[in-house]
Amino acid sequence: MTPAGDSLDSQHLLSESAFAAKLCLPLIRSAQNADGGWGFQAGLQSRVEPTCWAILALRAHESTASSGEVPARGLEFLQKAQLANGSWPAAAEESSGSWVTVLACWVLAADAQAREAVAAGVKWICNDWPHDSATWRRWRARLFSHRNITEQNDSYRGWGWTPHTSSWVEPTSLALILLASTPVKLLPKGAARRRELARCMLYDRMCPGGGWNCGNPMVYGVAGEPLIVPTVWALLALRDEPKRPEFVMSLDWLERNIGNARGAASLALARIGMEAGGRKWPQGATTIAEMYSRNEFLQNIAVASWACLASCPRHEWLRGGVAESC
Amino acid sequence: MRKPDIALVPSFQRTASRVAIRRAVNYQQDLPAVIYQTLRVFELPVKGKTVLLKPNLVGFDPLCEMNTHPYVIAATRESFLRLGAAQVLIGDGPAMDRDTEAIIESVRLREFTGPLGGIFVDLNLDDVKRVVLSTHASRLKELYLPKTALGVDFLVSMPKLKTHHWAGVTLSLKNMFGIVPGSCYGWPKNVLHWAGIDKSILDINAALRPDFAIVDGIVGMEGNGPIQGTPKPCGVLVLGDDPVAVDATCCRVMGLRPEKVKYLNAAGTLLGHVDAAKIQQLGETVASVRTPFAVLDEFKELREPEGGVWN
Numbered sequence: 001m002t003p004a005g006d007s008l009d010s011q012h013l014l015s016e017s018a019f020a021a022k023l024c025l026p027l028i029r030s031a032q033n034a035d036g037g038w039g040f041q042a043g044l045q046s047r048v049e050p051t052c053w054a055i056l057a058l059r060a061h062e063s064t065a066s067s068g069e070v071p072a073r074g075l076e077f078l079q080k081a082q083l084a085n086g087s088w089p090a091a092a093e094e095s096s097g098s099w100v101t102v103l104a105c106w107v108l109a110a111d112a113q114a115r116e117a118v119a120a121g122v123k124w125i126c127n128d129w130p131h132d133s134a135t136w137r138r139w140r141a142r143l144f145s146h147r148n149i150t151e152q153n154d155s156y157r158g159w160g161w162t163p164h165t166s167s168w169v170e171p172t173s174l175a176l177i178l179l180a181s182t183p184v185k186l187l188p189k190g191a192a193r194r195r196e197l198a199r200c201m202l203y204d205r206m207c208p209g210g211g212w213n214c215g216n217p218m219v220y221g222v223a224g225e226p227l228i229v230p231t232v233w234a235l236l237a238l239r240d241e242p243k244r245p246e247f248v249m250s251l252d253w254l255e256r257n258i259g260n261a262r263g264a265a266s267l268a269l270a271r272i273g274m275e276a277g278g279r280k281w282p283q284g285a286t287t288i289a290e291m292y293s294r295n296e297f298l299q300n301i302a303v304a305s306w307a308c309l310a311s312c313p314r315h316e317w318l319r320g321g322v323a324e325s326c
Numbered sequence: 327m328r329k330p331d332i333a334l335v336p337s338f339q340r341t342a343s344r345v346a347i348r349r350a351v352n353y354q355q356d357l358p359a360v361i362y363q364t365l366r367v368f369e370l371p372v373k374g375k376t377v378l379l380k381p382n383l384v385g386f387d388p389l390c391e392m393n394t395h396p397y398v399i400a401a402t403r404e405s406f407l408r409l410g411a412a413q414v415l416i417g418d419g420p421a422m423d424r425d426t427e428a429i430i431e432s433v434r435l436r437e438f439t440g441p442l443g444g445i446f447v448d449l450n451l452d453d454v455k456r457v458v459l460s461t462h463a464s465r466l467k468e469l470y471l472p473k474t475a476l477g478v479d480f481l482v483s484m485p486k487l488k489t490h491h492w493a494g495v496t497l498s499l500k501n502m503f504g505i506v507p508g509s510c511y512g513w514p515k516n517v518l519h520w521a522g523i524d525k526s527i528l529d530i531n532a533a534l535r536p537d538f539a540i541v542d543g544i545v546g547m548e549g550n551g552p553i554q555g556t557p558k559p560c561g562v563l564v565l566g567d568d569p570v571a572v573d574a575t576c577c578r579v580m581g582l583r584p585e586k587v588k589y590l591n592a593a594g595t596l597l598g599h600v601d602a603a604k605i606q607q608l609g610e611t612v613a614s615v616r617t618p619f620a621v622l623d624e625f626k627e628l629r630e631p632e633g634g635v636w637n
Contacts, residue, residue: 040451040509049509090510091454091470099512131520161512165520168512170424214422214513220491220622222554225386227423262386263428295442298427300451 016271016311019289024304025061028054029070031301036073037081041299048081048088052103053305059110060312075111078104086120087128099161099171101125102178109182123188125175130157132166152217156201157194168215169205172198173233180240181319202234203246210249211257226253228266232273236318239276251277258282264291265303271310276318333535334461334596343568343599344368345575346608347615350544351561353390357401361540364565365405367608370538373410375479378447379403380536382485382501383418384552386432391547391557393433394484398542398563400438402484403445416442417474418504419449421514422553426450447474450508461532463592464525466517475505475534483536483569487546487560487576493523494587494625495580496552497573498539499597502530524589531569531597539572540565543579548619560617562610570598571605578602581618582628 031038031054037046038054055071055078062068081104082088087097088104105121108114132154158172179187179195207217211226212234218224231254238247254273259282261267268288274281288307297303309317346364350357379402381394390396399416406414416439420429426448436442452472459466475481485501493500503526506515518526541564547555562579566572570593574584584590584600594600621628 039453040448044451045453047509093454093456094470094510098510160516162517165516168514168516170513219554220550222550227386227425228428229423229425260386261428262431263425265425266428294431295427295436298442298446298448300427300448302451303427 016288016307019287019292020061020308020311023289023292024308025058027304028057028301028308032070032073035077036075037077038074038301040301042301045092046077047091048078048100048104049090050301050305051077052100052107053302055107056317057305057308060317061308075108075114078108079114079117082117082121086117086124088121096163097124097128098163099159099174102159102171102174105182106174106178115186118182119186122179122182122186122191125159125178126188126191126194128159128163130160130167131164153200153204156197156204158198158201166215167198167201169202169212169230170214170233172201173230173237176202176237177233177318180237199238202238206234206246206250209253210246210251211253212250226250226257228254228257228261228270232269235273236276242277247277251279255279255282258285261286263303264288264295264297265300265306267291268303268306268310272306272315275313276315333532337595337599337601337604340599340604342604342606343566343571344606344608345564345566345568345571347575347579347610347612348563348565349561349610349615350563353395353397353544357397357563358404360563361398361401361565362405362408364563364609365409368538368565368567370409370480370567372406372480374412376413376415376477377406377411377480377482378415378417378475378478379406379482379484380449380475380501380504381416381418382496382504382552383420383426383429383433385420385422385429387429388432389557390433391545392486392488392551392553392555393429394486394542395544396433396435396438398540398544399435399484402482402540403439406482411480414445415447415474415478416445417447417449417452417472419472419506419508421503421508424450424508424513447472449475449505450513452507454507454510457533459529459533461529461596463528463532464521466521466526466529469506469530469533470510471534472505472507480538481534481536482538482540484540484542487541487543487562487564487580488551489548489555489580489619489621489625490551491622491624493527493589494621494628495573495577495582495590497541497576498536498569499527499531499573499589499593502527502534502536505534506530524592527589528592528597531593535597536569538565538567539569541572541576543576546580546619548580548621550622556620558617558619560615562615568598568605570594570600574600574602575605575607575612577628578612578630579615579617581616581630582621583630586628
């Protein structure tokens with residue numbers, strides 16, 4: 001990329017940042033519920049996932065004490081939502097934990113007073129093994145299965161969306177991002193092995209030409225189509241090996257497919273993935289602001305939050321702890 | 327608000343179902359007229375009511391090969407409004423990609439319906455309510471389901487006519503997987519696979535049985551569906567007041583035996599009619615539109631025997 005290209009990229013980022021400040025942040029702030037949390041849209045019940053994205057976005061853009069009150073109330077909501085076993089539920093009424101435990105730990109890790117809560121959450125995550133890849137199940141599958149549906153190595157194990165199910169790319173990637181930024185003293189025994197198995201699982205589940213979908217690279221011998229959202233999370237989880245061929249191939253796939261992004265979620269996350277991979281944003285690509293004008297993000301708070309995070313250079317928020325303000 | 331207790335009725339107590347087959351050779355036809363005229367025949371209780379259309383939106387699909395065609399969705403919406411519905415929502419919770427906007431933009435839904443604000447509901451992200459499952463077909467005891475789907479007066483399942491590599495066929499009953507919210511169960515909704523796809527289909531439909539079904543069979547999909555199959559022109563819309571009967575009829579149109587589709591056969595006991603004798607056929611006959619669909623070898627037992635013809 002030429003210096004002129006650098007300049008263009010900076011201008012683009014600046015315009016995205018202005019868009020985030022003018023439109024996304026007010027949208028997020030105004031959607032906060034009385035209990036401190038956020039629903040997926042304004043007026044919907046508070047849930048752990050949108051609350052986490054909203055807090056990350058607000059933290060990344062705001063630094064003054066007064067503006068910090070909004071995320072602080074969100075943190076209180078998160079702490080109250082934790083279940084007795086250390087996990088967090090996807091919806092308020094649910095009594096069992098889910099993948100959103102990763103997000104809650106990620107967000108609360110910046111709060112010194114939440115250290116015990118985070119440690120309990122991380123312990124729950126590390127003890128939550130998917131059941132599809134249990135030894136007895138793999139043995140049984142080899143013995144009895146006559147349908148070779150997928151071609152993947154089930155000895156690699158990541159994380160599922162819900163406990164005791166199968167490993168999938170997005171929850172595995174998010175768990176890896178969390179564990180990479182968690183202080184060693186908070187990690188339970190065996191966390192290193194889980195990370196290694198999960199990394200192997202992600203590489204194993206990569207689609208043949210690079211990129212990831214939910215976790216089915218081949219079904220009945222037919223190559224699965226990668227998708228932007230899981231590809232970005234996997235790239236972020238594996239970004240400490242940027243020269244590995246799988247990483248480069250997947251980043252190439254992402255770069256080639258930015259023009260195919262049809263939703264603001266994909267576009268915002270693609271922006272984050274490209275930046276984390278050290279690539280420049282292509283000249284003339286659709287902007288998030290243009291995407292907003294189509295459907296107003298379907299009023300999705302998570303997407304508005306990703307749009308905010310995409311406008312932050314350096315992406316400190318990915319490293320855990322308190323983020324620098326943009 | 328819908329009455330949940332009408333979902334489960336033993337087939338011997340259930341009155342005959344009505345299914346209409348309408349020819350529609352392509353997506354350039356006047357579908358609003360075709361659908362409106364057909365819906366009028368059913369005299370549906372939708373005046374002043376809130377209707378939810380639940381299409382099958384599974385993935386990025388600029389050619390509309392795997393998703394319910396947006397023109398069919400828009401034409402149905404227009405028809406229900408003409409019939410006096412107070413509000414007609416469109417909602418789905420895609421299973422494989424959490425960027426729902428990307429899917430609906432790829433099929434150009436907005437071009438057919440107009441702005442989606444206040445019309446489209448992402449069922450993956452809606453508020454949820456705990457629903458205790460009374461049928462116990464699968465090992466699931468409860469599901470958290472979207473309040474919008476639970477709260478509307480009239481629910482319409484609008485699948486694409488497709489074969490499915492795990493369930494055999496995916497029609498109006500299997501389409502109801504899309505109401506299970508990804509925000510609770512993930513992308514894909516893996517708990518349903520673990521509980522058994524066939525059995526989960528029964529539990530979900532018993533908990534929230536569609537009041538009506540409209541199948542987009544103008545161009546369907548055969549072989550390795552629901553995503554990687556081959557487009558199959560079939561030239562029909564299949565509409566009916568019993569989703570089981572609609573699915574059974576669609577199987578017959580596809581040259582498949584509905585009794586051999588595990589979940590459909592089981593659904594025929596309590597959720598609706600599979601038996602052709604209990605289905606009042608309107609419009610075209612099955613035989614006149616029958617278009618055999620290819621299935622994977624695992625499902626070859628679904629195929630009708632050579633020469634098998636329905637009325």
